[in-house]
Amino acid sequence: MHQPAxxxxxxxxxxxxxxxxxxxxxxxFMIKLVHMIDPTKEKEKPAAAPAPKAAPAPAPASPAAPAVDPNLNIAVIAAAVAAYGGDAKIVAIRPMESTGWKNVGRANGVQNTVF
Amino acid sequence: MNEFMTAWAVSLQSVWNDSGFSAITSGNIIMILVGCVLLYLAFAKEYEPLLLSPIAFGCILANFPKTGFNDEMNVMMAIGFGIKYEIFPPIIFMGVGAMTDFGPMIADPDTMLLGAAAQFGVFIALAGAMLLGFTVQEAACIGIIGGADGPTSIYLTVKMAPHLLGAIAVAAYSYRSLVPLIQPPVMVMFTTQKEREIRMPQLRTVTKFERIVFPVLSTIVISLLLPPVASLVGMLMLGTLFRESGVPDRLSDTAQNALINIVTIFLATGTGLTMDADSFLNYKTLLIICLGLVAFIGGTWAGVVFGKIMCKFTGGRINPLIGSAGVSAVPMAARVSQVVVQKYAPGNFLLMNAMGPNVAGVIGTAVAAGTALAMLQG
Structure with missing residues (x-):
């Protein structure tokens, strides 16, 4: 037993x-250091490497033969909008900028309360 | 016939004298009513029902006279030992570790600073408590309510101010459940619309190596620095190791389900059993509940303000709204950040970014408690 400091x-x-x-x-700092010396990081790089290649793909993809017919995508989206009903009109189709759907899925997954 | 009547009267007298009805006080009746109100809040309003319901029923049980709970060895006394000898809080922490994903914090370690900043609320309440006449040890236990961490609050209170355990535990768990009501006004008041719209980058992938090394190294560092909280931090990280290593699946499953549920029943019931009228019905309880609210608001404010500072220094990379998640109500405070962001900037998703400071807040509260123990334990 001792007195408070x-x-x-x-x-x-x-x-x-x-x-x-x-x-x-x-x-x-320790986390950053561990990340720097992480020996498994190197193994993951080759797997991760194709991902950046996939990202700029749209540019060369258009002159080259596209794997999927873009008209098919538009037709599928148009069918989905039509099935939803109403007087919807497609103005533009572009990829989502955010990872919103993924995050919504995660948000729904984190429903259990931790003590 | 006369003999029968006499025996009848004596028996009735003796049953009455032995019954709790002959000894119950107005204080006991008030506390039984308090227990019933807490049960209502737990079941009808769903305020932390997992914790509040056993606390409430323990409170009701504690106010029956002549039960002998504290006089001879029985299950209630055994449950009390689990709290008195600080057995239950570390086991709860192991379950928390097994349930919590440390990945977001490891992916963006800079946000750990927000978990530290949110501990400021602890010391606002500590100062307020000392101004109101509490001793420094009592004030530290009251302040730690602001850490929004029930097991740590109980752990610290048992060591430094056991007579306040009931009030502090009820305040800590009640305010945890009120996080979605307490935090948003503070978060909105101290941020601009432009800040709320800041989109944070997606977190990098965290390797299994990092997930396993972090709990081992952090246990070594914190336990050597602050031995009084080695059991809390050690058990937290043990649970994390079970989860992240992926090898002892059965242990991870037990820690995050069966074991934590069993110990929660004992810890919460035992906490309720400390809420007898003599120790609970006084003005100090009301002060503790008010100071707990101050601690929560202070912690949220400090987290958001530090988030704004980090936003400036990182060139707008940090959304200040994740700062409020630095109070360690896991994962509720992170969810509140997400809800507020969604309300004011639909389409902006910060849940995983907010989990970083949220998990860091658990470690920060444990460190704050350990430092308080080292400095103040008389």
């Missing part, structure tokens, strides 16, 4: 917040 709330706050920040900053 201090009873001044300001000093308690400064010391405690300093330690909390120091520990979490230290952990964040």
């Amino acid at each position: 201090t009873t001044n709330p300001l000093i308690i706050m400064v010391i405690n917040m300093t330690i909390v920040f120091a520990v979490l900053i230290g952990l964040s």
